[in-house]
Amino acid sequence: MELSRQAPDTAMKRTALLFLAMAATLAVGQQIANGQRSPDARVADLVQAGKLRAGIGVVAPHWAIKDSKTGELRGVAVDVARALARRMGIELATIEYPNPPSVLDGLKTGAWDVGFLAIDPSRAAVVDFSPPYLQIDATYLVREGSSIRTAADADQPGIRIAVTRKSVEEIVLKRSLKQAQLQEVDTIPAGFELLRAGNADVLAAPRPALLQFSSRLPGSRVLEDRFHSAFGAIAVLKGQTGRLSYVDEFVEEAKASGLVQQAIERAGVRGVQVAPRGSQSTP
DSSP, X not given: OHHHHHHHHHHHHHHHHHHHHHHHHHHHHHHHHHHHHSOOGGGHHXXXXXXXXXXXXXXXXXXXXXXXTTOOEESHHHHHHHHHHHHHTSEEEEEEESSGGGGGGGGGTTOOSEEEEEOOTTGGGTEEEOOOOEEEEEEEEEOTTOXXXXXXXXXXXXXXXXXXXXXXXXXXXXXXXXXXXXXXXXXXXXXHHHHHTTSOSEEEEEHHHHHHHHTTSTTOEEOSSXXXXXXXXXXXXXXXXXXXXXXXXXXXXHHHTTHHHHHHXXXXXXXXXXOOXXXXXXX
């Protein structure tokens, strides 16, 4: 008789446990559904749109270059942008520009959601920057036989320095040069052609780009020192504090996790390094 009384009790317990398990499963499913319907409020508009539009200058591998065979964009900024979109759970749409300064042109039409640029106070007047994720040396390329050995040597009367218009390099050199003459060009390749033709004495640009162009001009040299160290960061429209907060978190995670270092290695880029963790957006 004792055994017969235990059987119903055991059955009831099993039934109760089954109901609890079902309830727990439903609760978890509801949480997942709620999570899908309720993305981070700071980027909810982007999640709803289903894509992240990233403005990137296609000029050098620390930003982006186009694969000559496939036409696909690759580079450090592309990998970082892709990881940011993946964090949001949406697709990446790259908005291409001929150089980083041109990325700011997209502000007029709202062409991008985030832009990849080097930080400068003049730019900070129109966009807000995340902490930097990349440190980029800026230096000079000179032709074979040039007497210019250091960055300081270039600041002499009669020296013509080709530099991309509105670039951080031009902004810095306009502040610092006393005697040399700046020759503004639209792109780094245009400046390189001036140098190669003998119509400029020096080409000023980020080291990664100069190392690439140096291989195309026999005997040319990229100077060992630098005249500036720029910091690459992610820009958002002024006043988008929520979006900026989200991007700030992502950048620090990307540096700490090794994601940025892996992007540098994947691009095979020289002359850059991961920006120190905790770096401010106005170095």
